[in-house]
Amino acid sequence: MKISAIVTLKENVLDPQGKVVNQTLKNMGYSNITEVRQGKYFEIQLNENNKEKAKKIIDEICKKLLSNTIIEDYTINIKQ
Amino acid sequence: MKSSVIVFPGSNCDRDVAVALEKFKIKNEMVWHNEASLPKSDLVVLPGGFSYGDYLRAGAIAGKSRIINDVIKHAKNGGLVLGICNGFQILIETGLLPGILLRNKNLKFLSKNVFVKVINTNNKFCSNYKNKKVIELPIAHNEGNYFADYKTLKNLEDKDLVVFKYCDMDGNINDVSNPNGSLNNIAGILNPEKNILGMMPHPERLIDPILSGKDGSIMFQSLKK
Numbered sequence: 001m002k003i004s005a006i007v008t009l010k011e012n013v014l015d016p017q018g019k020v021v022n023q024t025l026k027n028m029g030y031s032n033i034t035e036v037r038q039g040k041y042f043e044i045q046l047n048e049n050n051k052e053k054a055k056k057i058i059d060e061i062c063k064k065l066l067s068n069t070i071i072e073d074y075t076i077n078i079k080q
Numbered sequence: 081m082k083s084s085v086i087v088f089p090g091s092n093c094d095r096d097v098a099v100a101l102e103k104f105k106i107k108n109e110m111v112w113h114n115e116a117s118l119p120k121s122d123l124v125v126l127p128g129g130f131s132y133g134d135y136l137r138a139g140a141i142a143g144k145s146r147i148i149n150d151v152i153k154h155a156k157n158g159g160l161v162l163g164i165c166n167g168f169q170i171l172i173e174t175g176l177l178p179g180i181l182l183r184n185k186n187l188k189f190l191s192k193n194v195f196v197k198v199i200n201t202n203n204k205f206c207s208n209y210k211n212k213k214v215i216e217l218p219i220a221h222n223e224g225n226y227f228a229d230y231k232t233l234k235n236l237e238d239k240d241l242v243v244f245k246y247c248d249m250d251g252n253i254n255d256v257s258n259p260n261g262s263l264n265n266i267a268g269i270l271n272p273e274k275n276i277l278g279m280m281p282h283p284e285r286l287i288d289p290i291l292s293g294k295d296g297s298i299m300f301q302s303l304k305k
């Protein structure tokens with residue numbers, strides 16, 4: 001099964017990279033873009049056919065390693 | 081007294097700290113991150129650097145490396161653990177110390193000497209600072225901006241677990257003397273049992289009066305006692 005996890009900084013944590021990308025897009029003429037937040041995308045293959053079990057495992061690794069929950073949020077998507 | 085310095089891929093202050101320990105007659109061994117167990121040690125040092133290239137987050141991968149289980153065991157049994165710079169970030173990622181180290185407030189890598197006030201000398205790392213409480217130490221980091229929620233911060237302050245605070249040369253702790261935006265100017269903290277110290281400044285770089293200064297030596301002399 002393929003699962004993806006997206007880790008982003010929490011809304012009120014400063015995201016310097018997102019800010020710079022936002023500013024650059026503005027400089028390129030995209031004046032209607034108001035905010036960019038940059039995050040990390042993980043694509044994970046695992047040997048597990050049960051969706052619930054798979055989600056539980058990914059939730060656990062997001063908590064333990066992929067994110068630091070003091071400053072980051074994560075979302076999990078089951079692909080197939 | 082015996083020490084172990086853990087070497088991760090990307091550590092770059094491991095040899096500096098080994099020189100400092102040996103200078104003060106602490107018998108040291110270098111331990112590769114992939115070892116399963118620690119040699120017998122009174123003190124474990126997690127050195128500065130960029131362990132695993134700061135992949136994921138500074139200290140995150142090192143915080144889950146093979147040797148870390150034994151380091152945690154050593155710490156839980158009351159053994160001394162000193163985390164300097166990246167070592168502090170690793171201690172935070174393992175959960176041995178609370179809070180988090182964010183990007184520096186000005187978003188720049190900082191490499192300079194700063195003044196630091198020793199707030200708590202009642203621990204094994206700092207007992208010799210009793211007569212010299214304002215010291216000068218180098219910092220060199222990108223993520224040193226200490227942050228914790230209100231409850232954690234209050235607990236650190238109330239229980240005297242904040243060991244070092246950034247200050248000016250007269251010992252005044254204020255915003256001007258805060259290089260990286262750390263809450264309450266925090267530069268180093270202890271766990272409640274006071275056997276684990278995490279700090280951003282580098283004491284191992286100030287151990288030679290000819291080369292730099294000796295404000296760092298005092299920590300190693302305290303440890304040796």
